[in-house]
Amino acid sequence: MVSDAYARIDAVVRRIPRGRVSSYGEIARLAGLPGRARQVGYALHALPEAEEVPWQRVVNAQGGISLGGDTGLGSLQRNMLETEGIVFNDRGRIDLKRFGWRPRHGSRRRVKPGRPSEQGRMRVD
DNA sequence: GCAATGACGCTCT
């Protein structure tokens, strides 16, 4: 692997069960890279074809496919998702309320106690 | 090393 971030992204994407989808931002967060959704896209783009990573289950936060049409990957992704049972709207978007993968609530967290960087951060609603 | 790019996300209009 070229970088550790790719490995984490790869690991998270592999967790997505069949028939479910997740978003880049979600993947980034689960991978320990909050706010780096674009890097998730880059990572998947750089994935070798031989890898058995279900990259097709990763869509944007709106439940739509972001790929361009050049390589036809968009059509391929949609096709594969439909094969898995995913249903697209009339606008070509997935209802994340139904197919969005949500990790377990009590899932283990990657928060490390030795790093106060994330600690002093609170919302001031 | 700087500038442009991009499989994104959130907010405002």
Next chain:
DNA sequence: CAGAGCGCCATTG
């Protein structure tokens, strides 16, 4: 609900 604008930051030329 949809489109436009801005922020984000690793990768690439």
